[in-house]
Amino acid sequence: MLSVRCASPGRSSRIPPEGVPSLAETFKEISPADFFYRNRDVAGFSNPTRAVYSTVRELVENSLDACETRGILPDIFIRITSLQGASDVSQVLKILVSDNGSGIPPQYVPQAFGQVLFGSKYVLKQMRGTFGLGGKMAYLYGQITTNAPLRIVTSTGSKVHEFSLMIDIQRNRPKVVQQKELKKIKKWRGTMVEFSIEGDYYRASPKIVEYLRQTAMVAPYANISFIDVEGRLIRFMRATNLMPKSPKETLPHPHGIDVENLQRIIEFSKDRNMQQFLTKNFHRVGKATAKLFLNEFKIDPRKDPKKLSHDEIVELARALRSFEGFLPPDASCLSPLGENLLEAGIRKELQPEFVAVESRKPSAYSGHPFIVEVGVAYGGKVQQGGSLYRFANRIPLLYDESSDVSWKVVNQLMNWKRYNVDLATAPLAVVVHVCSTKIPYKTVGKEYVADRPEIEREIMNAMRDVARRLSLFLSKRLSYEREKRRFDVFERYLPKMAKYAASTVGLKSVPSVKPLLVKASKLSSEVVEGGKEKEDLEGSVAS
Secondary structure, eight states, X not given: OBSOOOOOTXXXXXXXXXXXXXXXXXXXXXXXXXXXXXXXXXXXXSSHHHHHHHHHHHHHHHHHHHHHTTTOOOEEEEEEEEEEEOSSSOEEEEEEEEEOSOOOOGGGHHHHHHSTTOSSOOSSSOOSOSSSOHHHHHHHHHHHHHOOOEEEEEESSSOEEEEEEEEETTTTEEEEEEEEEEOOOTTOOEEEEEEEEEEOHHHHHHHHHHHHHHHHHHOTTOEEEEEOTTOOEEEEOOOOSOOOOOOOOOOOOGGGOOHHHHHHHHHHOOOOSHHHHHHHHSTTOOHHHHHHHHHHTTOOTTXXXXXXXXXXXXXXXXXXXXXXXXXXXXXXXXXXXXXXXXXXXXXXXXXXXXEEEEEOOOEEETTEEEEEEEEEEESTXXXXXXXXXXXETTEEEOSOGGGSHHHHIIIIIOOGGGGTOOTTTSOEEEEEEEEESSOOBSSTTOOOBOOOHHHHHHHHHHHHHHHHHHHHHHHHHHHHHHHXXXXXXXXXXXXXXXXXXXXXXXXXXXXXXXXXXXXXXXXXXXXXXXXXXXXXXXXXXXX
């Protein structure tokens, strides 16, 4: 529960409505659901337009996670229909999202959908969701704007269950309106969610379509179908059957530990000496490393961790964070796209002339592992003016671009003139993907990444690498264009000169000028003779 509990003795603990004066009680307690009901702006539900976009985004991310955790190629279906209008600026919308993921066991459905801060995402591994909050915030917003129940249909592969429920906001508990078992749908497994919200779809629609397009870019193995309020079908088809490896749950790294977390680990640990405690409860701490740590900080290896005093726990936490002998965290808990999938997604959605991608080696900040992946797309159907596509754990970030660390690197730190690129006019798109067990978002709305020095450095190094490859491509293309213009002059006038010279000396046949063309040009004989290489290069130049 949130806030401070301190009610006057003998007084009722019932919470008065927000805004109603309470003279008898100075302090009161509110539930997490009530807190986010009163402060829904912090989760991205600040206005009718943003609410529709955030709802679609949170539901699609939950569906993708449900598929990817089991290695299932995602098939996501979204439908938005308009009901009776609510006001001049917003309308009542019914939103349906279904997937072919793992499904939810029926005993967990009420809490999973109707209890804020309850879920399966409070583990140390890469996941789209961070707080287990976004989906439930969407249901909560729908309930407080339309007072309509949430409908869930789910199956784990055996039986199909349907639930209709609402959220008891003051108690943060689900209220099951109806529950029944449906006739088994042949070979169906997954989850379908349907509920109503009040929102402004027409203003939100460009962001929704762009979000789905960028999701298709960073998840090229997914089929995404969307039917809007006008009945129009928009489909993003999968381009590959390959999927990134699933992340594994990991232990906390010593460099990211704090006193509270250390106390919890000690409380649940069954180890009776410090050496076993370190090796079994922390990431990449072996017996030799644990022994070095204990010797350096003069801690008895045989000491029972449960007998540590509060001051000793505080000192132990500081020592764990400061010891330089721990190995950096590995990437087993991460699931980067990889260069092949990232390039496939960029080519599918942007259709550029040139693509360069770079996937950096794992790094860490504050004990949290992360991997940076960067791509540049140039020419083709890429728009002029330099576009930045930002992703965090495969989530497209569409708002607050100028606050993001990627924007800072691309627009302030990178010297694009060194790479022969004018960012203001070039047909250039930059893609930055950061994946981590703990993305350093600046807000609960998950729209921009903080400029941590370690993350900034990795993005900068990756950007320099792909920019060098882009510069090399542009230099080769410029050289080819210059050489082609030179060759065209010889190709145009040498036959005429040969014909005139032959007629002057009385030759009956005009000698071939191809040997001269080969010598006059730096291009290969295959290009001169009109081979495939020339066609490819000419097509590249023409585009």
